[in-house]
Amino acid sequence: MLSRSCFNLLNLDQYPYNVDRARIPRVMTFPGIISEFDEEGLEGNNSNVEVENEYERRIIVANQLPIKAYRDSETKKWCFEWDRYALDTLILQLKDGFSPNVEIIYVGCLKAEVDPSEQDEVAQFLLDKFRCVPTFLPLDLINKFYHGFCKHYLWPLFHYMLPVTPSYGVRFDKSMWQAYVLANKIFADKVYEVINPDEDYVWIQDYHLMVLPTFLRRRYNRVKVGFFLHSPFPSSEIYRTLPVREEILRALLNCDLVGFQTFDYARHFLSCCSRMLGLDYQSKRGYIGLDYYGRTVTIKILPVGIHTGQLQNVMSLPDTGKKAKELKEKYEGKIVMLGIDDMDMFKGIGLKFLAMGRLLDENPVLRGKVVLVQITNPPRSKGSDVQEVQKEVNRIASEINKKYGKPGYKPIVCINGPVSTQDKIAHYAISECVVVNAVRDGMNLVPYEYTVSRQGSNNLDKALQLDCPTTSRKSVIIVSEFVGCSPSLSGAIRVNPWNIDSVSEAMGLAVTMPDPEKELRHEKHYKYVSSHDVAYWARSFDQDLQRACAEHYHKRCWGIGFGLGFRVAALGPNFRKLSVEHIVSAYNRTNSRLILLDYDGTMMPEDKVNKAPGEEVISVLNGLCSDPKNVVFIVSGRGKDSLSQWLSPCPRLGLSAEHGYFTRWSKDSEWESRPIAADMDWKRVALPVMEHYTEATDGSSIEQKESALVWHHQEADPDFGAWQAKELLDHLESVLANEPVVVKRGQHIVEVKPQDISKGIVVESLMASMKSRGMSPDFVLCIGDDRSDEDMFESIASHVSNHFLLDKAEVFACTVGQKPSMAKYYLDDTVEVIKMLQGLSAATAAAPRQLPKLPSHGTSVEVVTS
Numbered sequence: 001m002l003s004r005s006c007f008n009l010l011n012l013d014q015y016p017y018n019v020d021r022a023r024i025p026r027v028m029t030f031p032g033i034i035s036e037f038d039e040e041g042l043e044g045n046n047s048n049v050e051v052e053n054e055y056e057r058r059i060i061v062a063n064q065l066p067i068k069a070y071r072d073s074e075t076k077k078w079c080f081e082w083d084r085y086a087l088d089t090l091i092l093q094l095k096d097g098f099s100p101n102v103e104i105i106y107v108g109c110l111k112a113e114v115d116p117s118e119q120d121e122v123a124q125f126l127l128d129k130f131r132c133v134p135t136f137l138p139l140d141l142i143n144k145f146y147h148g149f150c151k152h153y154l155w156p157l158f159h160y161m162l163p164v165t166p167s168y169g170v171r172f173d174k175s176m177w178q179a180y181v182l183a184n185k186i187f188a189d190k191v192y193e194v195i196n197p198d199e200d201y202v203w204i205q206d207y208h209l210m211v212l213p214t215f216l217r218r219r220y221n222r223v224k225v226g227f228f229l230h231s232p233f234p235s236s237e238i239y240r241t242l243p244v245r246e247e248i249l250r251a252l253l254n255c256d257l258v259g260f261q262t263f264d265y266a267r268h269f270l271s272c273c274s275r276m277l278g279l280d281y282q283s284k285r286g287y288i289g290l291d292y293y294g295r296t297v298t299i300k301i302l303p304v305g306i307h308t309g310q311l312q313n314v315m316s317l318p319d320t321g322k323k324a325k326e327l328k329e330k331y332e333g334k335i336v337m338l339g340i341d342d343m344d345m346f347k348g349i350g351l352k353f354l355a356m357g358r359l360l361d362e363n364p365v366l367r368g369k370v371v372l373v374q375i376t377n378p379p380r381s382k383g384s385d386v387q388e389v390q391k392e393v394n395r396i397a398s399e400i401n402k403k404y405g406k407p408g409y410k411p412i413v414c415i416n417g418p419v420s421t422q423d424k425i426a427h428y429a430i431s432e433c434v435v436v437n438a439v440r441d442g443m444n445l446v447p448y449e450y451t452v453s454r455q456g457s458n459n460l461d462k463a464l465q466l467d468c469p470t471t472s473r474k475s476v477i478i479v480s481e482f483v484g485c486s487p488s489l490s491g492a493i494r495v496n497p498w499n500i501d502s503v504s505e506a507m508g509l510a511v512t513m514p515d516p517e518k519e520l521r522h523e524k525h526y527k528y529v530s531s532h533d534v535a536y537w538a539r540s541f542d543q544d545l546q547r548a549c550a551e552h553y554h555k556r557c558w559g560i561g562f563g564l565g566f567r568v569a570a571l572g573p574n575f576r577k578l579s580v581e582h583i584v585s586a587y588n589r590t591n592s593r594l595i596l597l598d599y600d601g602t603m604m605p606e607d608k609v610n611k612a613p614g615e616e617v618i619s620v621l622n623g624l625c626s627d628p629k630n631v632v633f634i635v636s637g638r639g640k641d642s643l644s645q646w647l648s649p650c651p652r653l654g655l656s657a658e659h660g661y662f663t664r665w666s667k668d669s670e671w672e673s674r675p676i677a678a679d680m681d682w683k684r685v686a687l688p689v690m691e692h693y694t695e696a697t698d699g700s701s702i703e704q705k706e707s708a709l710v711w712h713h714q715e716a717d718p719d720f721g722a723w724q725a726k727e728l729l730d731h732l733e734s735v736l737a738n739e740p741v742v743v744k745r746g747q748h749i750v751e752v753k754p755q756d757i758s759k760g761i762v763v764e765s766l767m768a769s770m771k772s773r774g775m776s777p778d779f780v781l782c783i784g785d786d787r788s789d790e791d792m793f794e795s796i797a798s799h800v801s802n803h804f805l806l807d808k809a810e811v812f813a814c815t816v817g818q819k820p821s822m823a824k825y826y827l828d829d830t831v832e833v834i835k836m837l838q839g840l841s842a843a844t845a846a847a848p849r850q851l852p853k854l855p856s857h858g859t860s861v862e863v864v865t866s
Helices: 004-008 088-099 116-130 140-160 174-194 212-219 245-252 263-277 310-313 318-330 349-362 384-404 423-432 446-455 458-463 500-513 515-530 534-548 580-589 614-627 641-647 682-694 718-735 760-770 789-801 830-844
Strands: 056-064 067-071 078-082 102-107 132-134 203-204 222-226 257-258 281-284 288-294 295-301 333-343 369-378 412-416 433-436 478-482 493-495 557-559 568-571 593-597 630-635 654-657 662-664 699-702 710-712 740-746 747-752 779-784 810-816 826-827
Touching: 056 088, 056 174, 067 580, 078 568, 088 102, 088 534, 102 174, 116 132, 132 174, 174 212, 174 349, 203 212, 203 534, 212 222, 212 245, 222 534, 257 263, 257 534, 263 281, 263 288, 263 630, 263 718, 295 534, 310 446, 318 423, 318 458, 333 349, 333 446, 333 500, 349 369, 349 384, 349 500, 349 630, 384 412, 384 630, 384 654, 423 446, 433 446, 433 500, 446 478, 446 515, 478 500, 478 515, 493 500, 568 760, 580 779, 580 830, 593 760, 614 630, 614 830, 630 760, 641 654, 662 789, 682 710, 682 718, 718 740, 718 747, 760 789, 779 789, 789 810, 826 830
Parallel strands: 056 102, 056 203, 102 132, 203 222, 222 257, 257 295, 333 369, 333 433, 369 412, 433 478, 478 493, 593 630, 593 779, 630 654, 779 810, 810 826
Antiparallel strands: 067 078, 281 288, 288 295, 557 568, 654 662, 699 710, 710 747, 740 747
16 A cells, blocks of 8 residues: 555645545554554445544644753663653643543753764654654754754744844854754654654644655645744744845745734744745634645744642642741741843843832832842843843843842842743742733743642642631733733733833832722733643644645645755645646647636736737737637737737737727727626716825825726735725725626726626627637637636636537636636746647647638627626
């Protein structure tokens, strides 16, 4: 039996989309032979039996495994245990969000250096006992990958710090980037060792592994991949400074689901995709989706939570109550404010200390009463920047303590971590306020942990001498507005950390706030934190990942591109690339052909400034027109004057301008305008509205046609132009509600035109005209790239389904670009369109032909065009 991964190959035409896929076993029953799934239970039974999977698997990939590794002091052998009480080990805690029948496999680095001679033994032990797959990276690779590219380049840049000078951050280093890519490749190799690509879901964590999805997608085109970014995602102005910006963006787009902590981070990512890759996004029933080469990449916005049960277990330990009691006695009579931060440049610890100094300076009555306890965790990276922050923090604390301190009282108490989980909870329990003053932070779960700790437990209540049933819980949170958890804490005091006065005032408000208000704020926070814990976060992400991958086996997939530019094209089973050999064969077998071609985006690239056709386009059009069996039309939204001028070298070419309002069958024919019931009075209403938006939108313009008005925003800012186009569409629909016109959005345009003008009517009219002359088409080729061209595809599909065309007719409706369309074929770009038409033209030139008699100048032809 072949592995299901064989279906990732190019030839997927024979894949049975409408049958259930059998689950592939994970265990070989004999070396080199894979048994059929549940072979014993199904033996002798060839009927379609639906077998329910007993177990599912999730492969969680993170930079580090949630494992403690140490050598036994006596035996010198490696010992391992779960790192259960590290509050930031989310990848271990998220397991509670899955049902018991879901098996979790972890892939990541060990927090220890293992000798190469021991790595195989350690890896086997960790897989057997912990379901962990370690990635052993050489020390020099770790230094370049983690301490170099991740912590000293990506981390500052994602937190809005640009390396403007060599002394201010680390500049991009190609060798560090190559180390980052290599490390991601090693992670991918480890995933390959354990993955069943048709059954397992892969969930990648954080910015250390942002190019890993490309490696997985390249190996298994249908792999089910989710990615969650725990750090901020910067605005496009910051992100675009990254030299490898497209490689990382395209790698994230190789996921099925990409998760962010806040809407701001997701919005920045979408803006980068729009500005740098030209991708549009839309909301689909509440979900944000990006169409990327036929695949829909879903964007999820959900802040991570904490493991409340784990915190409550630690709160119930006797040591925790004992520590809380000691701290209460130590700070008896004092109001304690607490800060717990990593020692890095973005946590705003120095700004927090300055605000504390301002508070004591302006409120003498609080001197001797208010204490700020600051616990600083060790830095996660090395470098001079961390040392500078450490020096500044120590200096500010020393100055304030010297100025306002006295025997038995220090206004700022600095505790250098790491401290135990019990110590943290004990500090939470005796603190009236927690201050999170980061200038930029992805999430920061300290306020969540503080809220749960302030809710208390029997053990803590007893230690703190609180009457548990009657004591109301209270807490106050001061949080920076630049921290990811800020939007979810509706009862917190939000501050701008750069505004020292504002933070000082917030501290003053926190320590003087009436108890009933503290209780209300605490109740609101605890209700949210307890209901949106880490299990809720994991469960929600997993459900959305399954939803995002539901259509994997309903599409035909293949990989395109090289290196980190690799991506997968996914199309419906009946939507495929137009084969030149196939269409030329059909072309040669037929005798009455109708060829309909859009102009902009089809015959001419959209980004070309000069829209006049070159010699290549003129040559291919004349070649097609020279065959008496062909009727060739350019069907465009352009005006008749520009089309006449540009295409004058093609005397036998038919033109349909302004979506069919004007039509002529050849250069010698008169332009015929389609009679419409409505007058053009609506232009007096629509034009001033468009002019207003043109003045307000730099780079936009108005095109006035005889039958329509078009507002262009291709040269405007992508985001602003799209927003303005949506507003203009709504505005025009409102003011023209009683007019016989339609308002439509196209590719970088908003157009107003009469209701009975469309490219679909052009198709109907031309086919009717050919049939009336005894030339019913047995070959129809229609190519377009825009939304207006979908009207042509729809009209052709209607003719086919209603048998208005000959039964033997060859029909080719083709869109330009791989995107959702009513067409059944696609070509990648205008270059491929021209090459395909050249193939048809070459077939035309095979033998001399007598040209047919075309309608003469002034001949009235009943044609409906659009």
